[in-house]
Amino acid sequence: MSQLPKAPPADEITPPALYMRRRELLKNAALFAGTASAVGGGLVWLTGGSAGVADVAAPGTPGGEGARAGEGSAPPLPGAAPPPSPPGAVNGRSPFVTDEPRTDYEAIVSYNNFYELGLSKSEPAENAGRLRLRPWTVACEGELKKPEVIDIDTLVRWFPLEERVYRMRCVEAWSMVIPWLGFPLAALLRRLEPTSRARYVQFTTLLDPAQLPGQKSDVLDWPYVEGLRIDEAMHPLTFLAVGLYGKSLLGQNGAPIRLVVPWKYGFKGCKSIVSIKLTERQPRTTWSQAAPDEYGFYANVNPAVAHPRWSQATERRIGELRRRPTLPFNGYAEEVAGLYSGMDLRESF
Numbered sequence: 001m002s003q004l005p006k007a008p009p010a011d012e013i014t015p016p017a018l019y020m021r022r023r024e025l026l027k028n029a030a031l032f033a034g035t036a037s038a039v040g041g042g043l044v045w046l047t048g049g050s051a052g053v054a055d056v057a058a059p060g061t062p063g064g065e066g067a068r069a070g071e072g073s074a075p076p077l078p079g080a081a082p083p084p085s086p087p088g089a090v091n092g093r094s095p096f097v098t099d100e101p102r103t104d105y106e107a108i109v110s111y112n113n114f115y116e117l118g119l120s121k122s123e124p125a126e127n128a129g130r131l132r133l134r135p136w137t138v139a140c141e142g143e144l145k146k147p148e149v150i151d152i153d154t155l156v157r158w159f160p161l162e163e164r165v166y167r168m169r170c171v172e173a174w175s176m177v178i179p180w181l182g183f184p185l186a187a188l189l190r191r192l193e194p195t196s197r198a199r200y201v202q203f204t205t206l207l208d209p210a211q212l213p214g215q216k217s218d219v220l221d222w223p224y225v226e227g228l229r230i231d232e233a234m235h236p237l238t239f240l241a242v243g244l245y246g247k248s249l250l251g252q253n254g255a256p257i258r259l260v261v262p263w264k265y266g267f268k269g270c271k272s273i274v275s276i277k278l279t280e281r282q283p284r285t286t287w288s289q290a291a292p293d294e295y296g297f298y299a300n301v302n303p304a305v306a307h308p309r310w311s312q313a314t315e316r317r318i319g320e321l322r323r324r325p326t327l328p329f330n331g332y333a334e335e336v337a338g339l340y341s342g343m344d345l346r347e348s349f
Contacts, residue, residue, distance in 0.1 A: 128251030
């Protein structure tokens with residue numbers, strides 16, 4: 001009879017600055033080993049996603065119940081429209097379609113890295129009810145011809161929502177397959193018209209310790225900041241998600257709006273965004289400032305470049321028992337490798 005895989009020790013998957021703080025939180029965590037559910041039918045397009053290894057709350061546990069806290073704060077989302085067929089599509093099907101089973105909804109909403117809501121994998125779901133999802137605005141600012149502060153419901157109405165089923169690879173060497181609902185970041189940026197000086201896009205999470213109790217700690221410099229080059233931001237795969245599995249995002253997954261960049265490690269996916277700022281200079285992103293030898297600005301998934309404290313060559317898909325090989329660029333090399341032509345991907349990690 002197969003044995004369940006042991007969760008990696010916390011000191012092997014956690015940045016050194018946080019390990020001592022998280023050890024007690026992780027002590028009683030349970031390893032989620034339910035089988036990922038394959039969802040038949042429905043729209044399946046692209047593959048990729050984000051979240052953290054070892055303490056998923058199974059359905060029916062307090063973590064699973066807490067996952068729904070605050071769900072009623074956001075209005076229902078309209079149905080998803082099929083994404084346009086990209087060049088090279090055959091019979092209307094995207095060349096990026098995946099036949100991989102989707103990760104179970106309960107796992108996606110109860111196994112999360114969102115330090116603003118707690119340092120363990122289960123705490124974000126337990127604390128998500130503190131996050132008030134309405135009213136919510138996103139300040140689009142910086143090097144734009146048409147800067148604007150946009151109400152989240154207005155923003156959702158601007159663009160037809162698409163469902164994209166992306167692979168998500170966490171830097172901690174676990175992964176999921178997540179059906180996101182949202183729209184391409186490029187659609188928003190084109191509407192706002194970047195200036196010729198716009199070379200980067202900076203994303204910032206809400207700063208409010210009353211709603212995000214993890215911000216009362218000093219484990220990171222708050223607010224959380226992430227960034228992309230402008231060509232990465234304009235790439236068709238780069239996505240702003242407002243839902244998953246056809247439902248509005250929950251707080252622990254980055255409600256009401258979050259970034260999804262499927263060829264990069266999950267920590268690049270800034271959650272609960274309140275600012276999208278176009279800049280001339282590369283942003284000082286949170287993890288690359290906190291641990292520059294471990295978490296670089298680019299954070300492209302690269303199985304050939306080990307983390308200083310663990311290998312990135314394989315990953316554990318949540319819901320599966322065996323590890324699987326990690327793919328370069330998380331399986332999106334054909335689409336995105338050209339963005340990094342001439343770069344040393346071992347140095348620019």
